[in-house]
Amino acid sequence: MGVFKKLSWYFQEEKKRYGLGILFLLLVAIVNLIPPKVIGTLVDSMNQKGGIQTGQLMSLLGLLVFAGVGQYVFRFGWRNAIWGGAAKLEKTLRTRLFNHFMKMDATFYQRHRTGDLMAHATNDLNAIQNVAGAGILTLFDSLITGTTTIIAMIFFVDWRLTLFAILPMPLLAVMARRLGMRLHAAFARSQAAFSRLNDKTQESVSGIKVIKTFGQEKEDTADFDQIVDHTIEINKKVNFLDALFDPTTSLIMGITYVITIAYGGYLVTSNAITIGQLVSFVSYVSSLVWPMFAIGRLFNILERGNASYDRVAELLNEHSAIIEQPDAIAAPAHGDIRFKINKFAYPDDDHATLTHVHFTLPEGHTLGIVGRVGAGKSTIFKLLLREFDDYDGVIEFGGQNIKAYTLEALLDAIGYVPQDNFLFSTTVADNIRFSSFEKTQPQVEDAARESAVHNDILDFAEGYGTLVGERGVSLSGGQKQRLAIARAVITTPELLIMDDALSAVDSKTEAEILDNLRQERANKTTIIAAQRLSSVMHADEILVLKDGSVIERGSHDELLANNGWYAEMWAKQELEQKIGGETVG
Numbered sequence: 242m243g244v245f246k247k248l249s250w251y252f253q254e255e256k257k258r259y260g261l262g263i264l265f266l267l268l269v270a271i272v273n274l275i276p277p278k279v280i281g282t283l284v285d286s287m288n289q290k291g292g293i294q295t296g297q298l299m300s301l302l303g304l305l306v307f308a309g310v311g312q313y314v315f316r317f318g319w320r321n322a323i324w325g326g327a328a329k330l331e332k333t334l335r336t337r338l339f340n341h342f343m344k345m346d347a348t349f350y351q352r353h354r355t356g357d358l359m360a361h362a363t364n365d366l367n368a369i370q371n372v373a374g375a376g377i378l379t380l381f382d383s384l385i386t387g388t389t390t391i392i393a394m395i396f397f398v399d400w401r402l403t404l405f406a407i408l409p410m411p412l413l414a415v416m417a418r419r420l421g422m423r424l425h426a427a428f429a430r431s432q433a434a435f436s437r438l439n440d441k442t443q444e445s446v447s448g449i450k451v452i453k454t455f456g457q458e459k460e461d462t463a464d465f466d467q468i469v470d471h472t473i474e475i476n477k478k479v480n481f482l483d484a485l486f487d488p489t490t491s492l493i494m495g496i497t498y499v500i501t502i503a504y505g506g507y508l509v510t511s512n513a514i515t516i517g518q519l520v521s522f523v524s525y526v527s528s529l530v531w532p533m534f535a536i537g538r539l540f541n542i543l544e545r546g547n548a549s550y551d552r553v554a555e556l557l558n559e560h561s562a563i564i565e566q567p568d569a570i571a572a573p574a575h576g577d578i579r580f581k582i583n584k585f586a587y588p589d590d591d592h593a594t595l596t597h598v599h600f601t602l603p604e605g606h607t608l609g610i611v612g613r614v615g616a617g618k619s620t621i622f623k624l625l626l627r628e629f630d631d632y633d634g635v636i637e638f639g640g641q642n643i644k645a646y647t648l649e650a651l652l653d654a655i656g657y658v659p660q661d662n663f664l665f666s667t668t669v670a671d672n673i674r675f676s677s678f679e680k681t682q683p684q685v686e687d688a689a690r691e692s693a694v695h696n697d698i699l700d701f702a703e704g705y706g707t708l709v710g711e712r713g714v715s716l717s718g719g720q721k722q723r724l725a726i727a728r729a730v731i732t733t734p735e736l737l738i739m740d741d742a743l744s745a746v747d748s749k750t751e752a753e754i755l756d757n758l759r760q761e762r763a764n765k766t767t768i769i770a771a772q773r774l775s776s777v778m779h780a781d782e783i784l785v786l787k788d789g790s791v792i793e794r795g796s797h798d799e800l801l802a803n804n805g806w807y808a809e810m811w812a813k814q815e816l817e818q819k820i821g822g823e824t825v826g
């Protein structure tokens with residue numbers, strides 16, 4: 242019952258709706274008492290000498306029609322109120338959870354796996370919704386129907402018969418609870434097996450090219466079959482337990498009917514009750530099956546809901562480490578960038594990823610950052626984007642600490658092209674105007690021209706209207722990178738960050754894009770991280786990073802004259818270019 246208390250804020254908010262729902266449940270329970278009573282009276286009247294009078298028959302039939310119509314209306318009423326309340330709760334929690342996910346920082350996503358977060362957003366919310374729907378229904382319906390039926394049995398028939406007849410009923414609740422628990426555990430295993438099967442299917446389908454290239458079809462199919470067998474085995478257990486419900490209910494109800502007929506028959510023969518009353522009683526007994534059964538089910542619904550509520554509440558209680566100051570600057574950031582990091586280590590990592598990385602980037606200048614894989618280039622960007630706040634040092638944008646801005650003001654000023662691009666399942670045009678949907682088609686096309694992807698887009702079957710992403714056409718790595726650049730440059734950001742964003746385009750296209758950027762962004766600041774040195778050779782300053790520290794810095798010419806790592810790498814890449822090889826890092 243604890244989960245009802247935890248959800249009391251919601252029931253409080255929706256007390257009118259739930260009050261109405263419960264009132265309708267009560268009305269349904271009351272009209273439900275009419276048909277058995279009417280049938281009993283009919284039997285008794287037909288048993289009388291001279292049979293039933295037409296007038297009496299008509300009024301009894303009228304009562305039955307009234308009960309039928311009443312049930313129709315009141316059932317609609319409670320369904321509307323209670324199921325509607327449950328759906329509204331799910332929507333409220335879903336929106337809250339989604340907004341929370343949006344607010345959380347990078348460490349949160351490092352702590353929680355995407356699959357788990359998705360499970361919370363689907364299964365857990367479903368279980369909580371069930372408490373506000375089926376939970377409330379089963380609780381009140383079983384209480385109301387159970388009580389009104391027992392009262393009717395006592396008043397309309399006989400209290401002793403009632404007492405004997407309901408004796409086996411608690412067994413029904415116990416059975417529903419115990420079987421329910423076992424079924425729940427089996428169901429959880431079945432869900433886990435199903436997730437595994439899902440993962441496997443997704444992995445095999447998306448990795449089909451690799452599987453075929455390596456001739457692993459047989460092995461993969463065998464692996465798949467094994468997982469399918471395992472899933473079926475577990476589901477058999479679920480079906481077995483599920484199949485026990487009906488026969489067990491029938492058995493317990495059978496015992497109840499035997500007691501009712503035996504003792505009720507005795508009461509009829511001893512003239513304590515009439516035949517009609519016994520007929521009514523049998524009908525009332527069958528109305529008690531559901532309430533008893535429901536009480537057993539209720540515990541399972543509440544238990545699942547409770548565990549799910551705790552998991553969701555725990556997630557919602559986590560706070561982002563990135564906190565905006567109450568008086569944060571909301572005006573978009575612009576101006577020089579001063580990056581002065583003495584030390585930064587990722588959370589839960591003792592080892593410093595950046596040490597003494599200092600640079601000043603005047604507004605309108607371009608900075609190049611090069612270095613081997615894992616040198617710390619992307620980490621610099623993560624700090625600029627305020628994905629992590631916990632470092633020794635300071636980062637300023639336009640003379641203000643970046644932590645002094647609202648996140649929106651900071652991020653609006655930055656156009657970021659990450660290493661791994663993500664395209665949404667929508668049109669090419671909408672992917673480009675992702676951060677600002679008000680951009681017009683000509684603006685979208687300008688951005689595409691600037692990133693040298695316009696002609697490629699015109700070659701697609703439906704041009705800018707072509708669907709990309711999961712359900713769309715497959716794009717080459719270079720096309721994806723250029724679309725990501727277009728998405729970043731369309732807002733003409735104060736600071737453009739390109740994190741190895743040209744690695745998949747050929748040298749000619751790279752030169753074209755860099756040339757466009759120099760022209761279009763003459764007064765704007767740009768930072769380019771790259772493995773290929775030709776991407777940064779025109780930068781005003783280039784930093785060479787090694788193990789998170791700056792080991793060389795200067796312009797392209799200065800670095801060549803320096804004869805260090807940069808000069809050596811340049812010579813190597815020049816040679817590769819000449820012999821037509823690929824870039825190495």
Ligand SMILES: Nc1ncnc2c1ncn2[C@@H]1O[C@H](COP(=O)(O)OP(=O)(O)OP(=O)(O)O)[C@@H](O)[C@H]1O
Nearest residue numbers: 351587590594613614615616617618619620621741
């Ligand atoms: N979220 C993280 N948590 C812990 N360590 C991380 C995290 N991200 C990166 N690292 C580590 O920090 C170091 C620097 O990584 P970073 O991605 O900044 O390098 P990089 O120079 O951008 O390399 P690449 O060109 O491959 O992206 C690496 O050793 C990496 O393993």
